[in-house]
Amino acid sequence: MNEHLIVLDLDGTLLTDDKKISSLTKETLFKAKQAGHQVMIATGRPFRASLPYYKELELTTPIVNFNGALIHHPKNPMWKTIHTPVDxxxxxxxxxxxxxxxxxxxxxxxxxxxxxxxxxxxxxxxxxxxxxxxxxxxxxxxxxxxxxxxxxxxxxxxxxxxxxxxxxxxxxxxxxxxxxxxxxxxxxxxKGLSKAIGIDFISKEMGIPRERIIAFGDEDNDFEMIDYAGIGVAMSNGIDDLKNIANEITLSNNEDGIAKFLHDRLKL
Structure with missing residues (x-):
């Protein structure tokens, strides 16, 4: 199967309500990486508050923090960091x-x-x-x-x-x-920033086309990302407005929604 870029929001999406990554979801994401797919995080959190999950998933990809205000690569110091603050x-x-x-x-x-x-x-x-x-x-x-x-x-x-x-x-x-x-x-x-801006930049750096981007989200700050991705997936616990624009709706963050969707879509 062609390489996909799997983009994960954290709170309410990858993380359960007790701020954990479930064992099944983690296992499925490792299988996706082993199958040749790329996995990355796009979050409103600062990097310091997403680093534990970046490490837990053993990621080696760039990351989008602050909803697109910081785009960087924790594993590659040669990769250009893009930081766009508010005046x-x-x-x-x-x-x-x-x-x-x-x-x-x-x-x-x-x-x-x-x-x-x-x-x-x-x-x-x-x-x-x-x-x-x-x-x-x-x-x-x-x-x-x-x-x-x-x-x-x-x-x-x-x-x-x-x-x-x-x-x-x-x-x-x-x-x-x-x-x-x-x-x-x-x-x-x-002005002009969103998770989608960061994902667009990173996916082009990776050479992965938009139609092979699978993005998961649940909240207001995921609109642009879900709309941009070739396959935008809303969690069932997400807000209704996001579900209305998503390509697909999966199970909730407490029901291994990411794992279920990736298992079916990528045949993991």
Missing amino acids: LSVVHDVVESVHKYEYDNLIAEVMDDVYLHREDEKVHEMFNMGSPNILMGDLKQTLKENPTSLLIQADDVNTPIIRKHLQDVHAELIEHRRWGAPFPIIEIVH
């Missing part, structure tokens, strides 16, 4: 403009440095994976360089209100997406 002035404008709305926190990430606008033990714990430098305080004072991403933590009521504001006021300069676990987050990255 600091834009971030300051966004921070200033959202103060009139109700939100829980603002979080900026500059690669492996994390800036928390408000001290919060749960948020601190969530972003502590990989032992980053964590700084507390008003982002307009503490943040001094262009961040890789800006996150707005807000509840389910206020998230759509804030997103409408971002679309109305800042749409020319940023992309914004929502993810729902462990709590609602609006992620802001540089």
Whole structure:
């Protein structure tokens, strides 16, 4: 069978709800690699928070982090890293403009440095994976360089209100997406970025055509990736809007949906 590129979102897709890779899914992905297929991760997470899974799957491929703001190859220092942060002035404008709305926190990430606008033990714990430098305080004072991403933590009521504001006021300069676990987050990255941008670049480097890309996702930040892939697969636990554009729907992240689909499609 021709070589395929298998692209995996992490949370809600590759990972079960307890943030593990099931034994069957891991076994199936190893079989896919042994059969000559390529396996890669495309995630909204920073690299430090995806590295344990990269290692667990013994990957040797490039990876897309921060929803396309960082495209790099952990195993090949000669491979050109593409880092596209948000302009600091834009971030300051966004921070200033959202103060009139109700939100829980603002979080900026500059690669492996994390800036928390408000001290919060749960948020601190969530972003502590990989032992980053964590700084507390008003982002307009503490943040001094262009961040890789800006996150707005807000509840389910206020998230759509804030997103409408971002679309109305800042749409020319940023992309914004929502993810729902462990709590609602609006992620802001540089205009024009998505997981699909990174996958397109990597697949061309590998010489794998779009029609042989199988991508798995479950959330708002997977839209472009699922639409771009020749075979875009939504998890059954995914949001309805993603299922509506996907080519296929597989079982949930807790039911080995990736393993089931790859076993059937690639005859593993």
